[in-house]
Amino acid sequence: MTELHHHTLAELAAGLRARRFSSVELVTHFLARIERSNPELNAFITVTAEEALRAAEAADKRLAAGEGGPLVGVPIAHKDIFCTDGVLTTCGSRMLSNFVSPYDATVVERLARAGVVTLGKANMDEFAMGSSNETSWYGPVKNPWDPKKVPGGSSGGSAAAVAARLAPAATGTDTGGSILQPAALTGLTGLKPTYGRVSRYGMIAFASSLDQAGTLTYTAEDAALLLGAMAGFDERDSTSVDTPVPDYAAALDQPLAGLKIGVLKEFFDKGLEESSATLVREALAQYERLGATLIEVSLPSLPLSVPTYYVVAPAECSSNLSRFDGVRFGYRCENPADLLDMYTRSRGEGFGAEVKRRIMTGTYVLSAGYYDAYYLKAQKVRRLIADDFVRAFARVDVLMGPTSPTPAFDIGAKVDDPITMYLNDIYTIGANLAGLPAVSIPCGFVGQLPVGLQIIGPHFAEAKLLNVAHGYQRETDWHKRIPRGYE
Amino acid sequence: MSSWETVIGLEIHAQLATKSKIFSSSATAYGAPPNAQANLVDLGYPGVLPVLNREAVRMAVKFGLAVDATISRRSVFARKNYFYPDLPKGYQISQYEKPIVEKGRLEIVLEDGSRKTIGITRAHLEEDAGKSLHEDFQGLSGIDLNRAGTPLLEIVSEPDMRSAKEAVAYMKKIHTLVRYLEICDGNMQEGSFRCDANVSVRPAGQEKFGTRCEIKNLNSFRFIERAINYEVARQIDVLESGGTIRQETRLYDPDKGETRSLRSKEEANDYRYFPDPDLLPVALDDEFIESVRGTLPELPDEKAARYVEKFGLSDYDAGVLTASREMGDYYEAVVAKLGGHEKLAANWVMGELSAALNKEGVEITASRIDPTRLAGLLARIVDETISGKIAKDVFEQMWSDDKDADAIIEAKGLKQITDTSAIEKVVDDVMAANPKQLAEYRSGKDKLFGFFVGQVMKATGGKANPAQVNEILKKRLTG
Amino acid sequence: MSLTRQDVENIALLARLSISEAELPVYVDSLSKILSFVEQLNGADTGHVEPMAHPLADQVQRLRDDVVLEEDRREKYQRNAPRVEAGLYLVPKVIE
Numbered sequence A: 001m002t003e004l005h006h007h008t009l010a011e012l013a014a015g016l017r018a019r020r021f022s023s024v025e026l027v028t029h030f031l032a033r034i035e036r037s038n039p040e041l042n043a044f045i046t047v048t049a050e051e052a053l054r055a056a057e058a059a060d061k062r063l064a065a066g067e068g069g070p071l072v073g074v075p076i077a078h079k080d081i082f083c084t085d086g087v088l089t090t091c092g093s094r095m096l097s098n099f100v101s102p103y104d105a106t107v108v109e110r111l112a113r114a115g116v117v118t119l120g121k122a123n124m125d126e127f128a129m130g131s132s133n134e135t136s137w138y139g140p141v142k143n144p145w146d147p148k149k150v151p152g153g154s155s156g157g158s159a160a161a162v163a164a165r166l167a168p169a170a171t172g173t174d175t176g177g178s179i180l181q182p183a184a185l186t187g188l189t190g191l192k193p194t195y196g197r198v199s200r201y202g203m204i205a206f207a208s209s210l211d212q213a214g215t216l217t218y219t220a221e222d223a224a225l226l227l228g229a230m231a232g233f234d235e236r237d238s239t240s241v242d243t244p245v246p247d248y249a250a251a252l253d254q255p256l257a258g259l260k261i262g263v264l265k266e267f268f269d270k271g272l273e274e275s276s277a278t279l280v281r282e283a284l285a286q287y288e289r290l291g292a293t294l295i296e297v298s299l300p301s302l303p304l305s306v307p308t309y310y311v312v313a314p315a316e317c318s319s320n321l322s323r324f325d326g327v328r329f330g331y332r333c334e335n336p337a338d339l340l341d342m343y344t345r346s347r348g349e350g351f352g353a354e355v356k357r358r359i360m361t362g363t364y365v366l367s368a369g370y371y372d373a374y375y376l377k378a379q380k381v382r383r384l385i386a387d388d389f390v391r392a393f394a395r396v397d398v399l400m401g402p403t404s405p406t407p408a409f410d411i412g413a414k415v416d417d418p419i420t421m422y423l424n425d426i427y428t429i430g431a432n433l434a435g436l437p438a439v440s441i442p443c444g445f446v447g448q449l450p451v452g453l454q455i456i457g458p459h460f461a462e463a464k465l466l467n468v469a470h471g472y473q474r475e476t477d478w479h480k481r482i483p484r485g486y487e
Numbered sequence B: 001m002s003s004w005e006t007v008i009g010l011e012i013h014a015q016l017a018t019k020s021k022i023f024s025s026s027a028t029a030y031g032a033p034p035n036a037q038a039n040l041v042d043l044g045y046p047g048v049l050p051v052l053n054r055e056a057v058r059m060a061v062k063f064g065l066a067v068d069a070t071i072s073r074r075s076v077f078a079r080k081n082y083f084y085p086d087l088p089k090g091y092q093i094s095q096y097e098k099p100i101v102e103k104g105r106l107e108i109v110l111e112d113g114s115r116k117t118i119g120i121t122r123a124h125l126e127e128d129a130g131k132s133l134h135e136d137f138q139g140l141s142g143i144d145l146n147r148a149g150t151p152l153l154e155i156v157s158e159p160d161m162r163s164a165k166e167a168v169a170y171m172k173k174i175h176t177l178v179r180y181l182e183i184c185d186g187n188m189q190e191g192s193f194r195c196d197a198n199v200s201v202r203p204a205g206q207e208k209f210g211t212r213c214e215i216k217n218l219n220s221f222r223f224i225e226r227a228i229n230y231e232v233a234r235q236i237d238v239l240e241s242g243g244t245i246r247q248e249t250r251l252y253d254p255d256k257g258e259t260r261s262l263r264s265k266e267e268a269n270d271y272r273y274f275p276d277p278d279l280l281p282v283a284l285d286d287e288f289i290e291s292v293r294g295t296l297p298e299l300p301d302e303k304a305a306r307y308v309e310k311f312g313l314s315d316y317d318a319g320v321l322t323a324s325r326e327m328g329d330y331y332e333a334v335v336a337k338l339g340g341h342e343k344l345a346a347n348w349v350m351g352e353l354s355a356a357l358n359k360e361g362v363e364i365t366a367s368r369i370d371p372t373r374l375a376g377l378l379a380r381i382v383d384e385t386i387s388g389k390i391a392k393d394v395f396e397q398m399w400s401d402d403k404d405a406d407a408i409i410e411a412k413g414l415k416q417i418t419d420t421s422a423i424e425k426v427v428d429d430v431m432a433a434n435p436k437q438l439a440e441y442r443s444g445k446d447k448l449f450g451f452f453v454g455q456v457m458k459a460t461g462g463k464a465n466p467a468q469v470n471e472i473l474k475k476r477l478t479g
Numbered sequence C: 001m002s003l004t005r006q007d008v009e010n011i012a013l014l015a016r017l018s019i020s021e022a023e024l025p026v027y028v029d030s031l032s033k034i035l036s037f038v039e040q041l042n043g044a045d046t047g048h049v050e051p052m053a054h055p056l057a058d059q060v061q062r063l064r065d066d067v068v069l070e071e072d073r074r075e076k077y078q079r080n081a082p083r084v085e086a087g088l089y090l091v092p093k094v095i096e
Helices: A009-017 A023-041 A049-064 A106-113 A156-163 A180-186 A220-230 A274-289 A302-323 A339-350 A353-366 A371-393 A418-425 A429-434 A462-475 B054-066 B164-180 B221-240 B286-293 B300-311 B315-321 B325-338 B342-360 B371-382 B388-400 B405-412 B420-433 B435-442 B448-459 B466-477 C005-014 C023-043 C074-080
Strands: A044-047 A075-079 A117-122 A170-174 A189-192 A212-217 A260-264 A293-297 A398-402 A438-446 A449-456 B004-015 B077-081 B091-095 B101-109 B115-127 B131-137 B140-144 B151-157 B193-203 B213-218 B248-253 B258-261 C088-092
Touching: A009 A023, A009 A049, A009 A220, A023 A044, A023 A049, A023 A075, A023 A117, A023 A156, A044 A156, A049 A117, A075 A106, A075 A156, A106 A117, A106 A220, A117 A156, A156 A170, A156 A180, A156 A212, A170 A189, A180 A189, A180 A438, A180 A449, A189 A220, A189 A462, A212 A220, A220 A438, A220 A462, A260 A274, A274 A293, A274 A398, A274 A438, A274 A449, A274 A462, A302 A353, A302 A371, A302 A418, A302 A429, A302 B077, A302 C023, A339 C088, A353 A371, A353 C005, A353 C023, A371 A398, A371 A429, A371 C023, A398 A462, A418 C023, A438 A462, A449 A462, B004 B164, B004 B221, B054 B101, B054 B115, B054 B151, B054 B164, B054 B286, B091 B115, B101 B164, B115 B164, B131 C088, B151 B164, B164 B193, B164 B221, B164 B300, B193 B221, B213 B221, B221 B248, B221 B258, B300 B315, B300 B325, B300 B342, B315 B325, B315 B342, B325 B342, B325 B371, B342 B371, B342 B388, B371 B388, B371 B405, B388 B405, B420 B435, B420 B448, B420 B466, B435 B448, B435 B466, B448 B466, C005 C023
Parallel strands: A075 A117, A075 A170, A260 A293, A260 A398, B213 B248
Antiparallel strands: A044 A117, A170 A212, A189 A212, A189 A438, A398 A449, A438 A449, B004 B151, B004 B193, B077 B091, B101 B115, B115 B151, B131 B140, B140 C088, B193 B213, B248 B258
């Protein structure tokens, strides 16, 4: 028998419209699943059951009146990086463990207006700094496919919640792969839109020139639905781009014949596990069968993306996180001896080890005498990388490669070695540095662990990316698999 | 020893007179209850973002055009990182490598009447910080962030000034200019206009600059002069006794009349400037710049030159009357109503009116006598209805009530006597009443002429036309 | 780049982070490794390359109208504050 949590977001939306079930039923169903499984998975930091049921009742009224768009009444989870008015918003940090946001992020506001119901706030790496969801003050998140494994990060709670069918979709944010990598590690469709496509207002900043909000869903069709409601110009974000939002769902079924796919040579390097490489190559072959042409593309500067990122992102974060000083909000240490003591202990105690490491890295690369050698140099290499992509998109429609070098790894395996951990994002960082949209879709399993195929497009080519992803998902069923124990 | 040369450069901070803050839509008004005008952006809340106020950009460009500066077609906001409780984000959004205004200049007039051009290195936009209040809250400080995010234009001069007086003249000139441009209210007490002074000394004739000290937060012309003079004397003292100057930030203590080192136990500042990723480059095209140019008023120097050339005023008078835009506006309104007589109008605006305003401590815009009423009074001097002396009494009366000059002249019967026969009669009476003085005068004691003028004026209550009195007396006294 | 304990202490002070004695050697080690890792960038030829501060080229700053849109929400905003009195945020004494 098909249960409510077996449906995609698009199917649930259609079911609500057809009144086959109510939003309250749907929300109640997912709340029960959260209650049962969250203690094991640790995917949610906060569950907003009461608010969700109230919102569901309101949605049912709108549905009964035939009002609103396609998303009225569907529940989702928000990554706890998005400020939600009146709700604890922690960003996975002790620093904000007492922070009740007095306002809604634009993403939260837009989805609420579209009738989407928030089930709760998903766990995440502290301030989105991490690739395994192990840096959260609220503890690690388990991968539903194997509880000994990480779900990826930083949007690990969002990914685990959706993969375990505790929520039919979730928002995430991506600075260096924080949507794509967990999507790959949990068998989901992850979408990171073009920088500037979705407003950053109310999304707690990690690295402002890289951060972008996106989605974790079962299908490209679900992503198209959510993105349509999230995207668009926001006058409160100076980096938000004032360009029309296309009908993403309408473009899904375009034929893929004639599609020129660039296969990223640098992504099939020695770091990529052979079993993952095989699955990605099989997916490429599937595209050829759908009429696409494969063209090998080399982006010579791309191997420098990880070092570039680990200068740019820490530099921006060291400044972005200066506002957490124990004065106006957030954690303040007990009995500060003086002003300096209040600063250093509030921040020293409020931030976890990885956040402190990145703040110090960023402080160093911006400091007098080192700015040119590190920060300015990285900004120049960043342009080389972006230019590589521009040249590639003159030849091909989309670029493809693996999302992550390996499937999900063991919890605790890499926590003591930052460089090894950072290299997890080796394939995803390029898109962030260049501000490009990218999608990860499941393309097979190594044992019981999912593997992701990454598709990168030119700026504002989200409709094309989702069309390409949807074409594959019509022919395959990797995205329909449910982890054992969560059926 | 007088072999030392002083070198001064100023960094002036002018709060721009926008309605809302530079990066947020909260109000900039002064005097609100603490933190009532600090919104999420001003408070540096997690997740919020800055959006630039167009008016602040226009005002910066307006200033740049007024000092013949280069307006950057592309300028960039940067973050200046440091921790301080009145700085909510832990960084100040400012401009560093690419300011909006570069390479301007301004001419000042020195005491001896000579002119000197002071270079303006740059002017950049930035946000103001909040305030730390040090009244005792159980040994703690209170933070008010209402001021945080108020737009500032930081105007940086070249080290072109050679004395405290020059520095004051430059600062006054900028003060006048920003108020002319209506980009800053210039209120120094409220901190809308303040400056930091970089001061050094070097042996006369030496090309290399000496080590400088920065004196922070000077908010009155008097303090600037005193602080610089103190600092110059201090530096010379140190150098002459064989010491060296340490580059440092100093604070002026107006009570003691001294500067003192702002010693901080913390590390030397390292502001880690980098381009603010939340803001994009500010691109200004010709159309924007020309539209701002179209709003430029007549500048003080242009106005003064016109007063000299067209109105025949002295350089000094023209300078005084153009010291503020409001003063010039008032003066020209009087001239317009009066239909000329520019010199008379100038004397009255600079004399009686300014004295009365000073006495009450009010601005010219709040004058109890508006230009129309003053012109009404001056018109009666021009047409000889009253003398200048009587006019002063009428002025006083006008200051304390709202009657026009004519009504007061009428009510008090102050109209000048110009009827020759009436004056002749009084003269005859005075002569008859003072036979002794008359005899003395006629025997050669010319000085007594004044006595007879006085007697006639006294007898007419000062209303007799002085010129006529003189003429008639001269005729009659000689017999 | 190999950092010393003193280097890390200086960075931590600049960043206002208290670091315990036990944590210090860990950061000396990992920060040194990270800096050595990013020094790969030195190999890139960036002679005539303009630094890239934003991912989207040709985007310029949008300007906002000068309008006051805020009402006083101090009470709500200060609910998150560790310590307030008379509308002020209280901190240990600020010494100038």
